[in-house]
Amino acid sequence: MAVLPMKKVLIVGLRKNRKQMLELLQRQGVMQIEIRKRSEDEQDPVFEQIDTTGIRTTFEKNIILANQSLQVLDAVKPPEASDGGLFAGRKKMSLTDYETNTRKRDRIMEMVYNIQTLDKKRNEIAAEIPKTQMQLEALAPWMDFKHPLDHSGTRSTKTFIGTLANDVPEETILAGIGREDVALDIISHSPEQTCIAVTCLNKDANEVEESLRHMSFARPAVSGDVPSKQQEALTVKLERLQSQDEELKNKIAAYADRREEIKFIADYFRLRSDKYEVIGGLEQTDRVFIVNGYLAARDAASLENLLTTRFDCVVEFSDPEADEEVPVALKNNWYSAPVEGVVASYAMPGKGEIDPTFLASIFYYFLFGMMLSDAAYGLIMIIGVAVILKKYRDSIEPGMRKTLTMFQYAGVGTLFWGIMFGAYFGDLPAVIIRTFINPSLPADFSLAIWCEPSVQPMTVLGFAFIVGIVHIFFGMGALAYTDIKQGKPLDALYDVGFWYLLLIGAIGILINTDMVGGMFGLHLNLPASLILFFEILALIGAVGIVLFGGRESSNWGLRIGKGLYALYGISSYLSDILSYSRLLALGLATGVISSVFNSMAAMVAKPPVIGPILFALIVVVGHVLNLAINALGAYVHTNRLEYVEFFGKFYNGGGKPFTPFEENTKHYRVSE
């Protein structure tokens, strides 16, 4: 439960060692380097900055080209074995291998350019093929025409070639032309169009053309040589294009074995681009350069040792100033660390705040478990994560490991609540017994150690509210702790102490009433003296809040007004507590959807052989679906309870996360 203590670092090194030193820092990945670009008019008599934008643009372009080439390769020849996908993480590469590969960079880039050129050609062909196919299609209705399509007649005759809309019979066309001395040739006809050639004497040409126009005669979409010759040429062209495409595809596919080299080159330029970003922000002279930054105090000695033994340099550590914005990294024990990601995606702790990870983790697995609440699902999560972590133990990235571990621990919570509520794939055990073994199993058969939420929803709802109250009280306690730590114990009393009194008193009074107590089946009839005690507690709390809730105002009228408004905040506590009813609702959703699938399976289970198979099929598919949907729901809503109801009480965040200068690569991780 802690924010890691940070040190400021100042490294002064010789410029001839700059490359090696920065690469060492990058591989170590323990130091956040402050990059400060000077403005244009900022001059320094001794130090200068180098403009690295140009060279970085080239690197970034190469990264894009390499990634595009990988996509081209994947499209032409998909990778054979999946490399573990999401969980596998980056492959390790030794420094010697890295240096060997680095020497091949020009050859690899040449290959990347080649792939790009080949792909460009393929794209051109890919555009040409459908064009040729369309030309062939347009030609099809004219195939029976034995003359060139741009044939316009002989010395003394004129020929009109074209189409009429719709399927027009010969007589209608002749009637439309209105004369006998023409030669009509119907080349083809379909419901959409009729292709015709009309030949007449030169002297009649105008008249015939005019009457054809009245029938909406149109010039054909194709022209040129005899259709059959055209078709032949186009077919040859199409075949040539297709074989060219195949050839290009094979040429590209031939590079598939060298995929890893392209992955390497993408990473290589990523490393260099990041390095040059740092170089661009350094202050340097002809001989020396200065690196400023932060690192965790625990890494200070080892980094200093590493740098000073290898290079001539000065490494200085100092404690950050009190008002300095120090980057934040979290450090927690095995139980809490998996929840760090949840905290980080809300906000890192700001100045003077405590790390809320430990507090959040106390409840996280418990709340998650109550929402998913199925022993079998919990076991699946525990075992599933264990298998993944074992399989990829060498290469999995730390962040992914944390997330998976969080789900594993949440699985323990789920297992616990599943046992309490007696849910093992919902009511599957009862359904199996009823369907296959003993149809007369009593309806109230239950495996629950405590109770079934669907049978006693009010009990579980009451318990959910109690969990909410405890959770919220913890949050308020954390605010009091922060206040006291920051030397403001009175704030802790005003903002937390009085509220504790008021809320405990109010709950004590409410639980004894018929309305609230009765709802949960409680008829406590507490002794009058205890009720009086609760009333006094509530009264002290309320008066305290009215008097001190608006203490920042010096005007007493305003102060009391603000105090009364603060007291009105009790309604927000009410809605916060009600919000925990989702613990019951989501738990019920898991259980009821399970039983929906189980009953569906039971309905088809009657016929022999095929019945049990269908039963198993529906159960497996149904529960996979249910687990996926409800695990997502439990995750989202646990986060919500932590973020809104819990963090809302004490935690603001606003710290900048610690982002060390490290290997930001995708495929390989280079290590010493």
Next chain:
Amino acid sequence: MSGLGLFFAILGAALAALLAGAGSARGVGMAGQAAAGVVTDQPDMFGRVLILQLLPGTQGIYGLLIAFVAMNNLGIMSGNPEVSCSLLKGLAYLGACLPMAIVGYISAINQAKAAVASIALVSKRPDQFGKSMLFPAMVETYAIFALLISILALNGVGAI
């Protein structure tokens, strides 16, 4: 008129599945369009935007759940419907289903609007995924409350 009670009870169950399901269908559709738009440019965002797309889908599940509980209580699932269900009881079933039906429909669509905005957020700031999930989840709170009331009411109606 006998059987009218059963009619209203089934109407309630049907409305819960129908309205909440329709809301979720619209919601998931809206979010899906936004998600597909993001994936055209950033295929590696698929996993994240898919989760955001799914968020407005829960109302449909809750509606199904209420319909199922109601029909189960009515003996329809076991092929033995409670024909003698009084008109009062039937109307009580209908009333019990309405929170889930109506709130389910409206919250699914509004949750989808928040999900669409969150998908846009994640496409520009992938590191903000954690927060982006919360905005739609806020809307879902009310669907959960409605679910809770519907379940509690259905439980109570059985005693009529």
